[in-house]
Amino acid sequence: MDAAHLAEPPLSEGEHVIWRGAPNWRRAARPPRRIVGVVAAFGLAMLSALLAIFVINASDEAIPNSLARAAFSVATLIALAAVVVLWAKAIGQAFSLAKPVPRRDPALYLLTNKRLIAHRGPPLETRSIFRAYPLLEARLEKNGSTDDLRLWFGPDFMVEHWDLQEPLVLHALEDGAEAKRLILQSFPAPDPDRQAPAV
Numbered sequence: 748m749d750a751a752h753l754a755e756p757p758l759s760e761g762e763h764v765i766w767r768g769a770p771n772w773r774r775a776a777r778p779p780r781r782i783v784g785v786v787a788a789f790g791l792a793m794l795s796a797l798l799a800i801f802v803i804n805a806s807d808e809a810i811p812n813s814l815a816r817a818a819f820s821v822a823t824l825i826a827l828a829a830v831v832v833l834w835a836k837a838i839g840q841a842f843s844l845a846k847p848v849p850r851r852d853p854a855l856y857l858l859t860n861k862r863l864i865a866h867r868g869p870p871l872e873t874r875s876i877f878r879a880y881p882l883l884e885a886r887l888e889k890n891g892s893t894d895d896l897r898l899w900f901g902p903d904f905m906v907e908h909w910d911l912q913e914p915l916v917l918h919a920l921e922d923g924a925e926a927k928r929l930i931l932q933s934f935p936a937p938d939p940d941r942q943a944p945a946v
Contacts, residue, residue: 753855756866756873766858766929770919776891856917858929863898865915876900876915882934885927886914894923898930901937 758764857864863876876898883899897914920926 753853753866753868753871755855755857756864758859759861762859762861764857764859765933766856766926768856768917768920768922768926770854770917771893771921772919774892774921775919776889854918856920856926858926858933863915863930863933865917874915876934878933878935880934881937882931883937885931887923887927890919893919893921896920896923896927896930900934 852867852869854868855864855866857866860878862878865874867873880900883901884897885899886897888895888897896917898917899914917923917926
C-alpha cells in the first residue's frame with residue numbers, strides 16, 4: 748500500500764486543504780545495512796589482532812638495538828589499542844542490530860485551515876494538531892534527496908515542559924521547505940508570558 752491508496756480522512760464542515768504531502772521513500776536515504784558494518788568492524792579487529800601478534804613476536808631477544816626495541820614496544824601498544832577500539836566498535840555494532848529500523852509506512856499529510864493531519868497506515872493511525880496549539884520549533888533534516896520535517900508542538904501553558912514534547916515527523920517530503928513555510932504561517936508562536944492555569 749502507498750499513499751495513493753490511503754483514503755483521506757474526513758474533513759469537518761468548512762474545512763479545506765491548504766497543503767497535501769506524502770513521503771517519497773524511493774528518494775529517501777536507504778536504511779543502513781547494519782550487518783555490513785558488523786562484519787567490517789570484526790574483520791578490522793581480527794587484522795589488528797594479527798598485527799599485534801606479529802609485532803610482539805618480532806620484538807624478541809634477536810633485536811640488539813635498544814632503540815629498535817623501543818620502537819617495537821610503541822608499535823605493540825598502538826596495535827593493542829587498535830584491537831581494543833575495533834573490538835569495542837564491533838561489539839557496539841552487533842548490539843545495534845537489536846535496535847528497530849524506522850518503518851517506511853505509507854502516509855498522507857494534510858494541512859487544512861483548521862489543523863495539521865498525519866494519516867499513516869497500516870494499521871491506520873491519524874494524528875491531528877489543531878491550529879490553536881503553538882508551534883515551538885520546525886526543523887528540516889535531509890533524508891536522501893528529500894527532507895524530514897520535525898515539528899514540536901506544545902499546549903498553551905506549561906512553558907517549562909515544552910521541550911519534553913515528542914516531535915511530529917513528516918517523513919521524506921519532496922517539498923519540505925514549502926511545507927515548513929506554510930506550517931509556520933498557520934500555527935501561532937508560543938507565548939512565553941502565558942502561565943499555566945490554576946488548579
